[in-house]
Amino acid sequence: MSPDLLFVLLAGVLGLLVGSFSNVLIWRLPRGENVAFPPSHCPHCAHRLAPRDLVPLGSWLSLGGKCRYCRAPIHSRYPLVELLTALGYAAIAALFPFTAFGAGTLGLMLLFTLLLVASVIDLDTSTIPDELTLPGVALGLAFAGLHSATVGETGLPTFGQALQGALLGAGLLVTIDLLGSWVLRRFRERQYPEQPIGYQQLSLALLAGAWLGPWWGLGAALLSAAGNVAARRVVRVPERLTLSGFLLSLLLGSAGFGPGLILMVQGALTAAGAAALVAGVYWWLRRTPEAEEDTPFDPSAMGFGDVKLAAVIGAFLGWERLLVAVVVAVFAGAVLGLAQLALRRENRVKFGPYLALGAVAALLWGGELVAAYRGLLGL
Incomplete structure (x- = not known):
C-alpha cells in the first residue's frame, strides 16, 4: 500500500474522531459551555456516556438513534457530521497528498472542520462563535508560515499572502455590511x-x-x-x-x-x-x-460572524481563492433565495453556510478558475 493511500485511510478515521468532537463544539459553543467538562452526556437525561456510547457512527447505528439510558431520540445530525468530516478529510488527503503538501494538508482539514462547525451553528442559532473564527484566523496564518517554504510546489499561500487574504476577506464583507446597513437605515x-x-x-x-x-x-x-x-x-x-x-x-x-x-x-x-x-x-x-x-443595535445587512469567517477562509486559502469563495457564495445564495421565493418560502439560511460552500469550491477549483480569469485578461 502506498504512503498516500495509507494516509487517505488514516485521514478518514481521523475525520470520524474529529467529527465526533465537532458535535461537541456544535452543541456547547453556542451555549457558552466548556467543551471539555463535564464529560459527554445525554442532553435529555444528563447520564454520562460510556466509551461504547461514543464510537463514531457505530454507536448511533447500534442504538437505533436513541439514548441507551432514557431512549430519547438522538438527532441524525450527529452521525451526519461524523460522516461528512470523515469523507471531507479523506478527500483532502487524496487531493492534497501529505507527501507533497506537508502541513498544508492538515491545515486544510482544520479549515474543513471550522467551516462545517460554523455552518451548523449558524443554521441553528444565526450566529458564528468567535471561539471558532478568531483563533481560526491565527491558525490559518500559522499553517501558512509552516508550509511557506514549499509554496511554489503547493500553491497554498505564504504567510504574507495569508495575512493579505485574511484582511481582504474581512474588509470585503465588512464593506458590504457597512454600505448595505447604511441603505437599510x-x-x-x-x-x-x-x-x-x-x-x-x-x-x-x-x-x-x-x-x-x-x-x-x-x-x-x-x-x-x-x-x-x-x-x-x-x-x-x-x-x-x-x-x-x-x-x-x-x-x-x-x-x-x-x-x-x-x-x-x-x-x-x-x-x-x-x-x-x-x-x-x-x-x-x-x-x-x-x-x-x-445591547440595542442598528439594522445590519450581514452578521459580523460572516466577516470573521471570511477572514478565516482568506487566511487558509489566500486572497484570490477568497474572492472565488465569495462569488460562489453570493451566486449560491441568490439561486437558493430565488428558488425559495418561487416556492413562497422564506429564505432562512444564513450567509455562513454559503461562505463555507464557496470555500470548498474555491479549494477544489479555485486555482483553475483564477488561472482561467488571468488568461482572459492576458496576465
Whole structure:
C-alpha cells in the first residue's frame, strides 16, 4: 500500500474522531459551555456516556438513534457530521497528498472542520462563535508560515499572502455590511454606535485607507477609538462623511485622481479588514452574554460572524481563492433565495453556510478558475 493511500485511510478515521468532537463544539459553543467538562452526556437525561456510547457512527447505528439510558431520540445530525468530516478529510488527503503538501494538508482539514462547525451553528442559532473564527484566523496564518517554504510546489499561500487574504476577506464583507446597513437605515446615522470601537471606526478606516494606505487607515480607526476612551463617550464619526466619502473616492480614483482605483480599493478593504479584526478581538474579550442581550443595535445587512469567517477562509486559502469563495457564495445564495421565493418560502439560511460552500469550491477549483480569469485578461 502506498504512503498516500495509507494516509487517505488514516485521514478518514481521523475525520470520524474529529467529527465526533465537532458535535461537541456544535452543541456547547453556542451555549457558552466548556467543551471539555463535564464529560459527554445525554442532553435529555444528563447520564454520562460510556466509551461504547461514543464510537463514531457505530454507536448511533447500534442504538437505533436513541439514548441507551432514557431512549430519547438522538438527532441524525450527529452521525451526519461524523460522516461528512470523515469523507471531507479523506478527500483532502487524496487531493492534497501529505507527501507533497506537508502541513498544508492538515491545515486544510482544520479549515474543513471550522467551516462545517460554523455552518451548523449558524443554521441553528444565526450566529458564528468567535471561539471558532478568531483563533481560526491565527491558525490559518500559522499553517501558512509552516508550509511557506514549499509554496511554489503547493500553491497554498505564504504567510504574507495569508495575512493579505485574511484582511481582504474581512474588509470585503465588512464593506458590504457597512454600505448595505447604511441603505437599510435609509442613509441615516447609527442610533447605537459602539464604544470605544465599532462600525463608525471601520467606516473611517475604509475612507482613510483608500487615500493613505491600509496601515494609516487602521491607525485612523485606532485613533478614533482612543478618542472615545479619552472622552469616555462616543465621539461620533458621521457615516454620511466616511461612507459617502469612500464612494466619492472610488469615483475620483476611477477618473485618475489619487493613488488609482485598484490601489484605493485594496488600501480601503485591507484597512477596514484590519480594523474589523481588532474590533472583533476586543469585543470577544470584553463582551458577556448578558451584555449582548441588553445591547440595542442598528439594522445590519450581514452578521459580523460572516466577516470573521471570511477572514478565516482568506487566511487558509489566500486572497484570490477568497474572492472565488465569495462569488460562489453570493451566486449560491441568490439561486437558493430565488428558488425559495418561487416556492413562497422564506429564505432562512444564513450567509455562513454559503461562505463555507464557496470555500470548498474555491479549494477544489479555485486555482483553475483564477488561472482561467488571468488568461482572459492576458496576465
